[in-house]
Amino acid sequence: MRSKVVAGNWKLNGSLAGNESLLKALLREIPRDNPVACVVCVPSPYLAQVRALLEGAGIAWGAQDVSRFDHGAYTGEVSAPMLVEFGCRYVLVGHSERRTIFGESDAIAAQKYVAARKAGLTPIFCVGETLEERDRGETQAVLARQVDALLQAYGAVGLERGVIAYEPVWAIGTGKTASAAQANEAHAFIRARIGAKDAQVAARLPIVYGGSVKAANAAEIFAMPDVDGGLVGGASLVAEEFVAIWRAALGR
Numbered sequence: 203m204r205s206k207v208v209a210g211n212w213k214l215n216g217s218l219a220g221n222e223s224l225l226k227a228l229l230r231e232i233p234r235d236n237p238v239a240c241v242v243c244v245p246s247p248y249l250a251q252v253r254a255l256l257e258g259a260g261i262a263w264g265a266q267d268v269s270r271f272d273h274g275a276y277t278g279e280v281s282a283p284m285l286v287e288f289g290c291r292y293v294l295v296g297h298s299e300r301r302t303i304f305g306e307s308d309a310i311a312a313q314k315y316v317a318a319r320k321a322g323l324t325p326i327f328c329v330g331e332t333l334e335e336r337d338r339g340e341t342q343a344v345l346a347r348q349v350d351a352l353l354q355a356y357g358a359v360g361l362e363r364g365v366i367a368y369e370p371v372w373a374i375g376t377g378k379t380a381s382a383a384q385a386n387e388a389h390a391f392i393r394a395r396i397g398a399k400d401a402q403v404a405a406r407l408p409i410v411y412g413g414s415v416k417a418a419n420a421a422e423i424f425a426m427p428d429v430d431g432g433l434v435g436g437a438s439l440v441a442e443e444f445v446a447i448w449r450a451a452l453g454r
């Protein structure tokens with residue numbers, strides 16, 4: 203049985219007061235011991251606050267990016283060991299907004315994954331095609347390129363204790379969702395690509411879907427055999443929505 207993960211990506215949103223009321227609302231609904239990991243990935247300045255509110259509860263936390271370097275003259279970077287000091291268990295790596303807006307390459311994303319794993323974090327490695335790439339029939343080629351960068355950097359065994367997020371760029375923040383069948387097809391392709399290197403790692407690897415996941419569509423997408431939960435943007439900022447999405451992954 204693969205573990206399931208529902209992670210919220212707050213992106214560049216939040217405030218001390220708003221975070222507190224959102225997290226307190228989540229804490230009322232998410233039990234301490236639960237079979238589906240519930241995670242919030244927050245802007246780094248809020249990690250101390252989030253840790254104080256969530257320590258010992260059933261919600262894990264993480265950051266949205268990590269440096270590929272551990273320390274040194276790298277102005278503006280935040281390293282994986284620093285995230286560990288703030289109790290992070292997860293970190294997003296290679297989100298399409300990092301790739302497209304901040305010019306992060308496949309190779310840099312893979313190096314960030316390695317840095318996160320070496321520090322003991324669970325990286326959530328994001329892959330996905332743009333609309334133009336899908337229209338040109340290049341979805342699988344793009345996913346292969348992104349996944350292969352990771353396999354080359356770290357090997358299939360390095361994907362143990364990691365998570366992959368399939369986030370078609372055209373579905374992020376647009377209200378358009380991949381159909382359950384489209385999501386499953388992409389997830390199965392990613393799993394097979396990794397499975398060609400190591401079948402056991404691929405079989406155990408959680409692959410979550412991201413891109414306009416809402417309470418209204420989560421159950422249908424999460425019911426697909428190769429979909430192991432979700433990475434949720436906008437809807438993770440609304441407690442009732444995020445809790446309902448997490449419950450959909452529980453299957454009830």
Ligand code: 13P
Binds near residue numbers: 211297373413
């Ligand atoms: P939305 O759920 O807002 O489409 O964002 C998806 C995403 O980018 C999660 O990382």
